[in-house]
Amino acid sequence: MTEPLEPEAAVVVSGVDKVFNVGSSDEVTALSGIDLTIGAGEFVSLIGPSGCGKSTLLRLIGDLLTPSVGEVTVFGKPAHAARMDQDYGMVFQHAGLFDWRRVAANIELPLELRGWSRADRADRSAEMLELVRLPEFGGHYPRQLSGGMQQRVSIARALSFQPKLLLMDEPFGALDEMTREHMQLELLRIWRETGTTVVFVTHSISESTFLSSRVVVLSARPGRIHSVVDVDLGDRTDATREDPAFFAKATEIREALRADKDDG
Amino acid sequence: MIRGRLAGIGPPVVVGVAGFGLWEGIVWGFGIREFLLPRPSSIMDRLVENWPVLRHAGWETGRIAVSGLVAGVLAGVVLALVTTRFRTLNEGLTPLAIAVNATPIVALAPIFNAWFGITGTLSNQAVVVAIVFFPVFINTARGLTEVHPDELELMRSYAASEWAILREVRIPNALPFFANALRVVAPLSVIAAIVAEYFGGPQDRIGNIITSSAAFARYDVAWAAIAVASAVGLGLFAAALLLERLVMPWRLVDGGSENHNTPGREK
Ligand SMILES: Nc1ncnc2c1ncn2[C@@H]1O[C@H](COP(=O)(O)OP(=O)(O)O)[C@@H](O)[C@H]1O
Numbered sequence A: 001m002t003e004p005l006e007p008e009a010a011v012v013v014s015g016v017d018k019v020f021n022v023g024s025s026d027e028v029t030a031l032s033g034i035d036l037t038i039g040a041g042e043f044v045s046l047i048g049p050s051g052c053g054k055s056t057l058l059r060l061i062g063d064l065l066t067p068s069v070g071e072v073t074v075f076g077k078p079a080h081a082a083r084m085d086q087d088y089g090m091v092f093q094h095a096g097l098f099d100w101r102r103v104a105a106n107i108e109l110p111l112e113l114r115g116w117s118r119a120d121r122a123d124r125s126a127e128m129l130e131l132v133r134l135p136e137f138g139g140h141y142p143r144q145l146s147g148g149m150q151q152r153v154s155i156a157r158a159l160s161f162q163p164k165l166l167l168m169d170e171p172f173g174a175l176d177e178m179t180r181e182h183m184q185l186e187l188l189r190i191w192r193e194t195g196t197t198v199v200f201v202t203h204s205i206s207e208s209t210f211l212s213s214r215v216v217v218l219s220a221r222p223g224r225i226h227s228v229v230d231v232d233l234g235d236r237t238d239a240t241r242e243d244p245a246f247f248a249k250a251t252e253i254r255e256a257l258r259a260d261k262d263d264g
Numbered sequence B: 001m002i003r004g005r006l007a008g009i010g011p012p013v014v015v016g017v018a019g020f021g022l023w024e025g026i027v028w029g030f031g032i033r034e035f036l037l038p039r040p041s042s043i044m045d046r047l048v049e050n051w052p053v054l055r056h057a058g059w060e061t062g063r064i065a066v067s068g069l070v071a072g073v074l075a076g077v078v079l080a081l082v083t084t085r086f087r088t089l090n091e092g093l094t095p096l097a098i099a100v101n102a103t104p105i106v107a108l109a110p111i112f113n114a115w116f117g118i119t120g121t122l123s124n125q126a127v128v129v130a131i132v133f134f135p136v137f138i139n140t141a142r143g144l145t146e147v148h149p150d151e152l153e154l155m156r157s158y159a160a161s162e163w164a165i166l167r168e169v170r171i172p173n174a175l176p177f178f179a180n181a182l183r184v185v186a187p188l189s190v191i192a193a194i195v196a197e198y199f200g201g202p203q204d205r206i207g208n209i210i211t212s213s214a215a216f217a218r219y220d221v222a223w224a225a226i227a228v229a230s231a232v233g234l235g236l237f238a239a240a241l242l243l244e245r246l247v248m249p250w251r252l253v254d255g256g257s258e259n260h261n262t263p264g265r266e267k
């Protein structure tokens, strides 16, 4: 992880507002005045109270929503162009595997859409199943897997085509604590091995502290960036979770979140 | 699995046999006149006696039901695909389809005779098509549109075309909805064919045998014809179930997880 000092920007969000239902009685300003730059290869978490616009910001970066004001640039091009170039991998809280496809076929779906040959697809899905440590499950249907296993398949699917940018919206939110901690380590290992850029939405302070190189703290109504906390804890292991430096960082993030509440 | 399937057949067989026994006993014990309710054994006798005529009638009525079923299902599926592809068309057609669905279609049978001819089978088939069409259309259209938003966002994040979304997400998502509709309309097609036959068409069909036997107070023969019709209906229902199993193998596996893809599941 010795990135160059001035890494190429993966994501540049500049002057973005997002207003839903403009002009109607239920108009909501979800985000206001967002400026954020994410370097290539970074692992950045978005944290904040529920409804503060984390998912909205993630979707703006992924071009699933368009900003009301401002612009989003991804790898030097407009977000829309990045989506058309298939630069994104996405993982949601709900694993979102297709019931009708076997596990390997789920992982191969984005490859199929890209016109890969059957043999190449099979090779890659086998490789991905290896990566998420589910090598024997390619022939199973998703509903035969536990929630944690499904989420791992969902991550394998998002990584199968080596996306330059991985967007994750509370991907471990539905998992139990043990599985969640295990998955966090797996994700960090995969991130190190692939060198992809990750934007990770969570509402867990410890999760954001453990995973990220930077944590973006959002405040609610309207959603703004309250502060950005650098987290420099070196390579994470299970021991990191008991490290005083880890607690200090978590406390810093907690206070940023609390300060925001007191302001409001 | 086979064992499970056979175990599933046991109870209905026992209940069925007991039911027929009870029916026989009640008619015999209370001295109910066969004119009002024939005993199952008499119905069986008439069935054997009139087998060539009833078999022919069952076959012909079955053909009307199946041809109408196939045409109605195809029409329903095609229109559902077209309306989901073009949203404005959907907004216009769906309320219309619901309104038409609320009209009692069998009431149209005499009118269909005028349109399609009273002696041919076309008017009877038209009644079946009209009855089958709406449940298939409405259910399939629901299955094509009620897709989890995450699944659509995922496909959009891959820059997938509308066609790819239809093929990979909407159609598989609609299969369970379609299968439910098919289970309902498969036996319904036989009912529709018989009711249509009450009003017109060739005279050697189940519907005609029921009306003419009843007119001559040969109720036991009418019951035998009804037995043939219900066998045809059951056969079509079984075919619908079989098709469902063949087309959706993922629904056969046992799973511990909650995301069973059943229509109306909370997504
Ligand atoms: N599609 C939408 N239409 C209208 N309002 C929306 C929509 N999506 C999000 N919002 C609103 O925007 C705000 C931020 O939502 P969201 O980004 O989902 O928050 P978070 O992910 O942080 O919980 C909320 O007030 C929410 O109600």
Ligand SMILES: [Mg+2]
Binding pocket: A054, A055, A056, A169
């Ligand atoms: Mg959210």
